[in-house]
Amino acid sequence: MYDFLQQIWPTLWPTLAAIGVILAFVPVLGLYMTFIERKLAAYVQDRLGPNRVGPFGLFQAIADAIKLFLKEQVIPDHVFKLLYFIAPTLSLMTAMFALVVMPFGPVPTDYTSGFRYIVAPGIDIGIMMMIAISSLSAYGIILGGWASNNKYSLYGAIRSCAQFISYEIPLGLSIIGIVVAAGSLNIEQIVAAQSGDFWNWNIFWQPLALIVFFTSALAETNRLPFDLPECEQELVGGFHTEYGGIKFVLFFLAEYTHVVTVSFLTALLFFGGWHFPGLSGPVDAGLGGMLLRTFVLVAKVSMVVAFIMLLRWALPRFRFDQLMGLAWKGLIPLGLVNLVCVAVVFTFDLPKHLLSFTAVFLFVASLISARNLQSTINMPRSAGRPKAGSILSEVTV
C-alpha cells in the first residue's frame, strides 16, 4: 500500500493541490463576485453600493455569507423532498465538475513538473467534456423547478430547458471552428496554438465565432439579458423561488461558477489564454514566470467578468420569442457558415487570415438579412387590434 502510494504520489499531489485550489477559490470568488457586481451596479446607477461593512464595504460579502448560512432552513410542505434537496447540489456539482478540465494558469507542456494548474491535464476531449458537463447543469434547474411544485418555478425550469437546448448548438458550432483551427479538443493545445503574436489570438481571425460563442455562453449562464428562467418581474424568482438559505447559496454559487467558467473559456479560446506577445523567453522562467503567466490569464478573465457584469446593466431582458429567434435564426446560421468558412480555409490550406475578411463579409451579409429578421423582432399585430392610425377616441381639452 505504502509503496503504491509512493509510486503514484508524484502525480497525485498536483491533482490534489489543483482540486484544493479550485475548492478553496470558487466559493470565495463567488462571494466576492456578488460584492463586485453590487458595487459595479451601484456605480453604473450613480449609487455608492455596499460601503458599511469594513473598508469600502469589503466585508459585506462575508456578512452576506454568514447571514445566508445562519438563516432558518425553510422546507415548504408541498415540495418533493428528495429532488428538492438534490437539485441545488446537482447544480453546483455540475458547475464545479466542468472546472476539472479547465486550466487556471500556465499548464506545463510535459504535464509532470510540479503544480500543473489543472485538475486533469492532457485530456484530449477537454473542451468537449466541458460542454457536455456544463449542459448537465440544466438538470439542477429543471429538478429544482419541478420539485418546488410551484407554477412559477416550473415555468422558469421549462424556459431554462428550452434555452439550454437552443443555445447548446451555436455554442458547440462556434467552438468547433476553434477546434478545427487548433486541430485538437485539448484546451492546452488550443491555447498553445495562440502563442506568439497578437494575430494568433483567435479573436482576430474568428471574431464571428467569438460573438456566437459569447452570446450562447451568456445564455447558458442564465444571466441577464438571458435570465428568463429566474426573471423576478415575471416569475417571482423562477426556479429558485422556494429555496432559501444554504440551498439558495448553492444555486447562486452555481450561477457564478458558470460565469467564471465562461470567462475562463473566453479568455482561453479567444484571447490567447496565458500568452501575451513579448512574454516568452527569459521573463518566462521559474516561479516568477509562472506567476506572470497566471496574472496574464487572471487579468484577461477579470476583464471578461467585468464585461459580463456591465452587460447586465446595459441590456434589457429578451422576450422569449426573441430569445428563441436569436438562437435559431441568428446564431445557428452564423455559426454554421462560420464553420464552413473555417473548414474551407483549412482544407485548402488558404491563408487563415482570409477568415477575418470572411467574418466581416458575413457580418455585412447578416446586416442585410437583419432587415428580414425585423419581422420576428416586431410582434405581428393581433387580428383584433385596430390598425395603426385609426382613431381611438376624441378627447375634449
Next chain:
Amino acid sequence: MSTETKKVKTVKWGEEPKLGWKEAMYLPAIASGLMTALKHAFSGKTTTRQYPDVEPVIPANYRGVHRLNRDEAGRVKCVACYMCQTACPANCIEIIAAPAPKDDPHWKDRDKFPETFTIDELRCIYCGMCEEACPVDAIELTSVYDLTGMSRQEMIFDKEKLLSVFDETVNSGRDPIRTNRGALGPASEEASTAKQGPPPPGRGRHG
C-alpha cells in the same frame, strides 16, 4: 366658460417604432448601451445620501416634532386657551389649565397657564393645525425629523419635554418659518403693546 372654444384632441392608435438595422443587428445597440453604463460608472457622481453620517438639510417649513415656546421671562408662553386642542384633527393634544399664581411676581401678568400639556407624537399627523390655531405662537412644529422612541409611553410628550425641545432648537438657527420665532401673534395683548417692528416680509402668515 362656455364661451371658450373647445379643443378636440384626437387620440390615435400608434405604430410601434420599427427596429432599424442597428437594433436588429443588436451589436451597435449593445455598444451604445455599454457606453451609457460606462459613462455613469466613471462619472464619479452619486445620488446616494450618506444619511447617518451626513445629515440632510431639512427645509425650514418642514413640520416635525413640536415645541412649546418660552417667553422672555422663560415661562411657558402658552396661555392655555385650548385653541390647539380644539383644532387638532387627531385629538392628540391634552391640556389641563390652571389659574396663574397671582401672588407669584413671576406670573403676575398672566391669568392662566397650562398645568399639564401633553402631545401624543404617535397619534399626531403633523398637520400644523395647532400651530395655525395658537393665538400667541406658543406651539410650533420644528424641523426635527428623526423622532424615535423605545415605547409608546415615551412618545407622549409632556410639557417639560416640549419645553426642552424648544431649548434644544431655539439656537439652532433653523426656526420654523411659519411663525416669527416665538414673537406673539396679533391676538395677544402683549403683541399690541410691545414695540415690535413689522415682521420681515414673506415669513409665514404674519408676513
